[in-house]
Amino acid sequence: MKKTLKIETFDQAGLLASVVPFFGSTTPLENILLGLSQPPYGCKTVVKELEYVDKDYQDEYAAYYCKAFKSYGARCDRWHFFSCDIPPATTTDFAQYEPHYLGYMVIRPTDLQRVGRTVLRPALTDHNRQFFHCTAACHTNILGQEFKVTGMPFIQQDTQVGACAQASIWMLARYMSRKFGYREYLPSEINSYAKANIALGRPLPAENGLTSFQILDALKGIGIPALIYSRDNLGNCSRHIEKAFPVIKKTPRDENDEKAQHYVQNTVKLADIAYRYIESGLPVIIGTDNHALVGIGHTYDPTKAATVAIERIPAFFVNNDNTGPYREMPIFTTSATDYSFNQARCVIPVLPHEVTLRGEDAELMARECVDELLEAVVIPGPPPVKYRDQISIINPALAGALNGLEYRTFLQASVAFQKSLREDMNADRLDKQVGQELLLLDYPKYVWVTEVSSTKLLNHPDRKDRKCVGRIICDSTAPAKTRGVIAMHVADLLQLVGRNGGTKPIATPHPGSTPFGHKVLAQA
Secondary structure (H helix, E strand, O other), rough: OOOOOEEOOOHHHHHHHHHOOOOOOOHHHHHHHHHHHHOOOOOOEEEEEEEEOOOHHHHHHHHHHHOOOOOOOOOOOEEEOOOOOOOOOOOOOOHHHHHEEEEEEOOOOOOOOEEEEEEEOOOOOOOOOOEEOEEEEEEEEEOOEEEEEEEEOOOOOOOOOOOOHHHHHHHHHHHHHHOOOOOOHHHHHHHHHOOOOHHHHHHHOOOOOOOOHHHHHHHHOOOOOEEEEEEOOOOOOOOHOOOHOOOOOOOOHHHHHHHHHHHHHHHHHHHHHHHHHHOOOOEEEOOOOOEEEEEEEEEEOOOOOOHHHHHHOOOOEEEEEOOEEEEEEEEEOOOOOOOOOOHHOOOEEEEEOOOOOOHHHHHHHHHHHHHHHHHEEEEEOOOEEEEEHHHHHEEEHHHHOOOOOOEEEEEEEEHHHHHHHHHHHHOOOOHHHHHHHHHHOOOEEEEEEEEEEEEHHHOOHHHHHOEEOOEEEOOHHHHOOOOEEEEEEOOEEEEOOOOOOOOOEEEEEEOOOOOOOOOOOOOO
């Protein structure tokens, strides 16, 4: 039997018609094909790989479909998308079209949801306002010729072996396998781990979805450490949000109004928490009352007069198995076609094994160190002169830059952090002496990095013009409520801290070393 390939001109309506009728939702397929028909994709050719053996569907087939009375096919079709014309007579030489490769989508031969394993390039149209942080290089082949597409894996729930939560876990797990070398897990394995401790009924079919605790069980089973933040139990998380979004009590008291204000405040807190992990290239499962999505990136508003960093993030990018990959989920407004973040009941971020310190605790450590530095008295009074007041005289470039400080925190592998230091030094974006001092420090495998900035330094349309007044490096293995800071470079002062105790660190001046470039993290 020979491999069967069909080369067709991209036809949105024709492709949709070729896989209907079926009983499930066509929305993800429709949205994917609509997106491919438009910029930035501009798809022109589809190479259909017929009778394709897909390992994820083979797993679903073995777990459920081969046992059904109805005869289901054991093989799928895989569609490869290209932004160029490919002659219909092409038989074996597809490698020449690799620069135009947009990605692929598997079509399952099932009654319900038919979009299987899919990886497409992100629909990036504005490098200054769109950031897709959770993308990984995925490799495939056509007749032994390799093609690479960098994106976030997507799959639609089939409702028999997995519902929306299982699909979200599969997307997250497949990304982690590509990005961090974790083992791949198949749909039936994920479903088994999710229901190993709390079954809540029969394991298959899996049409009823999972609770947040079953999601945690599944992530634990596949060896990916996870945290959960519930809207109703945020405790002391992201306390800085309370000042920016206060609950104002009226007289006479209006309980409904107070509840509504608390709801807004907790929505922003949840978004603030999710933002740190997404910014770190770590996907976040966002749970609503009846659905689960995967946060993978965000938009950015450079015109916002923000008081906290999350106000600059109008929306998250999510993979929503109900509607498709790379969908916008607005944070502060309501979507007419998709979920909005105000519907989130919890967020479940994941972390590498080596990281034990939560992002919000690392940021709190950074905030306390910066406050201590800026409030230090440099000229005794009365009235005493603080460093905050003196720095703009020493460095006029910082005049007004310390008003309304914003903090942006993300996790980086220490080798990636050191590589970025070298790149910034070589490009004259960072003071070389400061860079050398930071390079020579000993770091754990991962570090939390907190950038300190303000509206004056961030409100620029071009991301390359956005700057910081400082950066704090924190030990990702430090216990919470301790001083876990390793180094701090803020407002022309560099302070290196010995993690094993010793003498009190001294801040050394490096005139003119700030402000410096706001870090643009790696993305597709």
